[in-house]
Amino acid sequence: MWGFPFPWQTEVLIPAETPLLYTTWQAAQAFFDHYQLTGELQSLAIVRSALQAILTYFRKVADTEEELALSYSPHDEMQVININAQAGGILCRFEREDPTGEWARDGSRLINWVTRMQREDGAWEYFTRDTRRQGSSVDHFHMAMTLSGIAEAVENNPDSRWLRCLEKGTNFYLFHLFAPNGRPRFTPSRDYPVDILSCAEGILFLSRLMTSLSSHPRQMRETPRERLENLVSWTCENMQDHCGAFYDRLYPIVKLRLFSHRWGQGPMLMALSSYLNGTE
16 A cells, blocks of 8 residues: 655544555556556556555445445545545456456445435535535545546446436536636636646546547537647646746746645646547
8 A cells, every 4th residue: 555755634634654545546546557558467466456455454434235435544434535436446447457346346336435425416525524514615626536537437337327427527527617718716616726736637537538438429529628628728838837847836926836746747747648648
């Protein structure tokens, strides 16, 4: 499993080097991509080990025959929606490489739980009201992460319930989380700050969506494609400095330079690679 080499403050203070579901998923995705690009079996073994750890060491904060939700770390009971969607997506994807049936079963249970957490308007909050009674806000990058996880699951198991959920969530995302000029909104009611992770996760999700919609009628692809092209253009024009690095956040009159590999530079390089790969 993987974590951060520094303390991480969320609903609780997580000590440095604590295993986290999100960072473990990130590492598993990276090794999975490496395996599929190179055929390196050691990378595949690392993915299998990481997924086994995810299902073994993180708390099952919801666990029924049909649904599963995992904690943010092995030491809390937070029900964070986006990472459960992302974990479900990679488990469904891994079933193709190791068709035991168990990976897909647990992945499906995770996605089933995520779909039940969807609001009536199609959005997801960051975590559930079981984590915080008053709930949490809908923000751009966590919404994009949730949609990406469901889209990955749908690519490997086109369940009709998941497809309806994905369509409803995508409609909310496209029409509530972008300004007319293509700038990503922080939340549906707040334009600022513009976070570089909103840009990166938006490009990643929309690139994945365009690939999965390639066989659909043109009219179904027009709005996602327009949002994707505008987001890429706006991000490169407004969030990149003269050296090529990306700003961390944009406010109405200032730009925040953090230049974090983990938060901004890495996700943006991955996002632009995904975009370019889809336009080849």
